[in-house]
Amino acid sequence: MDLEDDTTVLTTLKSFNSFISRSQPPQPLPECSGYGGSLQSTYERSMGLLEAAERVNSKNKYFQLDQEKKQMELSHKRARLELEKAASDNARDFKNEVEKNQDLLGRIKRLEERESEASRNLEEQVEANRALRKNLEGLTKKLEERDTRLNTANQTISSLKDEVRVLTQKIQNQDSTLTSQTLEKEELQEQLDLQRRKYQEVSQLCKNLQAAQSSCSEHVIKIKELERRLALQEQDFSIVKNVKSEVARVPDLEKELKRLREENALLRESRENCSLLKEEVEGLRRKLERTEKTIEDLVNMELEKEKLQAWENLGQSTGLSIRKPEDLSREVIQIQQREITLKEQNYTLNSRVRSTERLLSELNSELSQQHSKTLEEQKKREAQDSLVRRLQKRVLLLTKERDGMRSILESYDSELASTEYSPQLNKRVREAEDMLQKIQSHNVEMEVCLELESLKKQQASAADSNVLVTKEEVSILRQKIEDLEAERQRLEEQNNILEMRLERHNLQGDYDPVKTRVLHFKMNPTAVAKQQRQQEMESLQEEVTRLRELVRSLQDGGAQDDGSILTPNLSLSLPPSKEVLDLRKQMESSELKNQRLKEVFQKKIQEFRTVCYVLTGYQIDITTTNQYRLTSVYAEHMDDSLLFKKSSKGSMHLMETEFSKTLGEMVDLHLHHQKSIPAFLSAVTLDLFSRQTTV
Amino acid sequence: MTSTLKGITLKGSAEIVAEFFSFGINSILYQRGIYPPETFSRVTHYDMSLQVTTDVKLKNYLTNVVSQLKEWLCECTVQKLVLVITCLETNEVLERWQFDIECDKSAKESSAPREKSLKTIQEEIRSVIRQITASVTFLPLLETPCAFDLLVYTDKDLVVPDKWEESGPQIINQSEEVRLRSFTTSIHKVNSMVAYKRADSV
Numbered sequence A: 001m002d003l004e005d006d007t008t009v010l011t012t013l014k015s016f017n018s019f020i021s022r023s024q025p026p027q028p029l030p031e032c033s034g035y036g037g038s039l040q041s042t043y044e045r046s047m048g049l050l051e052a053a054e055r056v057n058s059k060n061k062y063f064q065l066d067q068e069k070k071q072m073e074l075s076h077k078r079a080r081l082e083l084e085k086a087a088s089d090n091a092r093d094f095k096n097e098v099e100k101n102q103d104l105l106g107r108i109k110r111l112e113e114r115e116s117e118a119s120r121n122l123e124e125q126v127e128a129n130r131a132l133r134k135n136l137e138g139l140t141k142k143l144e145e146r147d148t149r150l151n152t153a154n155q156t157i158s159s160l161k162d163e164v165r166v167l168t169q170k171i172q173n174q175d176s177t178l179t180s181q182t183l184e185k186e187e188l189q190e191q192l193d194l195q196r197r198k199y200q201e202v203s204q205l206c207k208n209l210q211a212a213q214s215s216c217s218e219h220v221i222k223i224k225e226l227e228r229r230l231a232l233q234e235q236d237f238s239i240v241k242n243v244k245s246e247v248a249r250v251p252d253l254e255k256e257l258k259r260l261r262e263e264n265a266l267l268r269e270s271r272e273n274c275s276l277l278k279e280e281v282e283g284l285r286r287k288l289e290r291t292e293k294t295i296e297d298l299v300n301m302e303l304e305k306e307k308l309q310a311w312e313n314l315g316q317s318t319g320l321s322i323r324k325p326e327d328l329s330r331e332v333i334q335i336q337q338r339e340i341t342l343k344e345q346n347y348t349l350n351s352r353v354r355s356t357e358r359l360l361s362e363l364n365s366e367l368s369q370q371h372s373k374t375l376e377e378q379k380k381r382e383a384q385d386s387l388v389r390r391l392q393k394r395v396l397l398l399t400k401e402r403d404g405m406r407s408i409l410e411s412y413d414s415e416l417a418s419t420e421y422s423p424q425l426n427k428r429v430r431e432a433e434d435m436l437q438k439i440q441s442h443n444v445e446m447e448v449c450l451e452l453e454s455l456k457k458q459q460a461s462a463a464d465s466n467v468l469v470t471k472e473e474v475s476i477l478r479q480k481i482e483d484l485e486a487e488r489q490r491l492e493e494q495n496n497i498l499e500m501r502l503e504r505h506n507l508q509g510d511y512d513p514v515k516t517r518v519l520h521f522k523m524n525p526t527a528v529a530k531q532q533r534q535q536e537m538e539s540l541q542e543e544v545t546r547l548r549e550l551v552r553s554l555q556d557g558g559a560q561d562d563g564s565i566l567t568p569n570l571s572l573s574l575p576p577s578k579e580v581l582d583l584r585k586q587m588e589s590s591e592l593k594n595q596r597l598k599e600v601f602q603k604k605i606q607e608f609r610t611v612c613y614v615l616t617g618y619q620i621d622i623t624t625t626n627q628y629r630l631t632s633v634y635a636e637h638m639d640d641s642l643l644f645k646k647s648s649k650g651s652m653h654l655m656e657t658e659f660s661k662t663l664g665e666m667v668d669l670h671l672h673h674q675k676s677i678p679a680f681l682s683a684v685t686l687d688l689f690s691r692q693t694t695v
Numbered sequence B: 001m002t003s004t005l006k007g008i009t010l011k012g013s014a015e016i017v018a019e020f021f022s023f024g025i026n027s028i029l030y031q032r033g034i035y036p037p038e039t040f041s042r043v044t045h046y047d048m049s050l051q052v053t054t055d056v057k058l059k060n061y062l063t064n065v066v067s068q069l070k071e072w073l074c075e076c077t078v079q080k081l082v083l084v085i086t087c088l089e090t091n092e093v094l095e096r097w098q099f100d101i102e103c104d105k106s107a108k109e110s111s112a113p114r115e116k117s118l119k120t121i122q123e124e125i126r127s128v129i130r131q132i133t134a135s136v137t138f139l140p141l142l143e144t145p146c147a148f149d150l151l152v153y154t155d156k157d158l159v160v161p162d163k164w165e166e167s168g169p170q171i172i173n174q175s176e177e178v179r180l181r182s183f184t185t186s187i188h189k190v191n192s193m194v195a196y197k198r199a200d201s202v
Helices: A002-023 A028-033 A038-318 A325-415 A421-468 A471-508 A525-559 A562-572 A578-616 A658-662 A664-674 A677-694 B010-031 B056-075 B118-137
Strands: A516-521 A618-624 A627-632 A642-646 A652-655 B040-045 B048-053 B078-087 B093-103 B146-155 B164-166 B175-184 B188-197
Touching: A002 A038, A325 A421, A325 A471, A421 A471, A471 B093, A471 B175, A471 B188, A516 B056, A525 B146, A578 A618, A627 A677, A642 A658, A642 A677, A652 A677, A658 A664, A664 A677, B010 B040, B010 B048, B010 B056, B010 B078, B010 B093, B010 B118, B010 B188, B048 B056, B048 B118, B056 B078, B056 B146, B118 B175, B118 B188
Parallel strands: none
Antiparallel strands: A516 B146, A516 B164, A618 A627, A627 A642, A642 A652, B040 B048, B078 B093, B078 B146, B093 B188, B175 B188
């Protein structure tokens, strides 16, 4: 429809254009009329044209709209047609469906009727079912009632039976108990009798016992009396013994008495002597006292004598003219004066000493300060030494690193041939070496500083000592310090070396057996692996020995007959190789062939010989090499034979035999003259044949 | 396991160190190729992936040793743990991984837990294990079939348990030693080092 629209638009445009072109040619005509009113005319013409154009346009539009309307109407008609078609179709469908609907409705009605019938039937049946069920229920109820009654009856029967049984059992039990009780009663009566008898016996025994007891008690009493008497007798006996012993002692006592009286007399005499002696003793004591007194007087006198002598000596010893105590007192006064002067001197000296002591203490304090300063300096030095040590350690570590790096370098050099890495590594090595040198120079500077400080300290100490202490002590101290420093350095070096060694050993895994112990698990993987390895080795060695034996046997078996030696070894050794099997097979096959060939040859030879014998009439045997013996078929005797010898050239010669002697003529004829052995032989056969047949 | 909130006790420290040894030994066995790599499986621990063996016998042996080691760590009687690698053909010791253990004896069972974060300890352990892995670059190749053994240096007066026996230190003849990183749990300090046979002296 659109295309038609476009075509109509194009056709209208074409018609419009054609119209405009038709309308255009008349336009230039009014231009030729005049110029004065040309503009107006042109304007009018243009206006007219415009209006015409507008009219054309409007007509175009009108046409277009008409056409559109027509098209619309057409489309409307078409649509209407289609709709009508659709409507008709729909109506048809609708009718069909209505018919279907009606059919279905009819069916539904029928079905509904059937359903209603079925439902009515159902209801009837349900009612019948219900009635039947009710009947059933009633019947079941009756049955149950009967069953229950039966059960109860059965139960009562069973219970009654049980009761009956129980009662019978009870009766039996009671009977048994009765019998047992009667038996018991009899037994008890018997026992009673026994008991009564026993009681009587026992009562008799009791009486006997009582009698015995009484007798016993009487005896007991008697025994007691006897015992008392015994005791008394023993006492008397003991008393008698004592008396005897005492009596035995009497002579001794009398001897003692005598002795004592003699002693008494002696003692009285001695007492008298004692008194006499005491008197003497007193007298002697008094004498002693008097003599002691005299001695004391003597001693005093001697002392006074000594004093007087001393006084006399004084005068001689001091050199002064001392005869009288006045002189002494004069001397004493002089001495005292001298003493006073000396004391004054003493005091002055003491004051001096104190002042010197004060000075000394001050000096000591200064010394201590200097000592503390030296200690501080020493500590600083020690700190610097420790720094030095650390630096040395660092140096060592660096050297180690350098060694490691060098080793890596060397490994790289050995592995890689490229020159890409080496310059870098060389640079690094150089840098490390530079570092090392710097550190070493720093080390040296530090040592120099240390020495300077020590020298300064020494100088300071020397200066102090010069001020206060003598030069000798200074030099001695300096030497001591130097020695100590040298020793300390040495010891430090040794210490460092030992520490490095210790560290090294510790890294390697050394330990002090006194303090530590090394333990490991018994079933550790190394031990297990070693065991496995050993087992493998042993098994491999066994295999090797076995294989060597096999090889030896094979080599020996190759020279001898293979089968006899191989077969026992085959059971032990490995399976034989394919080549050997092939060779064996070949051998067997060749042997078989040989055997067969031999058999065939023999057969053939036998055949040939028999054929020759039959055909030629002579049996040819080889007695020795190159000697042939011929025996004829028709020979008269078995030993008749001809011997032929083959010479080296190949010709045959007849040898002498007994049979050949008889054939002399034929020999001469055929061999010597005709020189033909076959003729000779045939003549011999003919001759023999003729002899045979005739004879 | 101890948490960072509670701090590190003696028992916790012993557990940490024993666990480190278990993983460290597995890593060394994998790196040095003592056992074939297909017998190892990957696990994640210390925030990194580690190789752990799946061989049953080896696992049993390691658990036995590590459990005994844990006891000794709690008693502070162990001084060193050494992993020795020997060549089976020549019975020579080729490598020696030595872990020195310094125990702070003042930390007994009853004392208060020490303040050290578990994360820092794990980081330190991680760096040690990384260094062990990196050591492959300078260690000589083990071309012959090898077996390993674990030695424990303990105090002399210790009672030797049933399945253990005394052994020598198995020191390498002419060795090069390299000191590796160390880590500390503030109660136990573990220093690691490796000694290997010099290549030219073989």
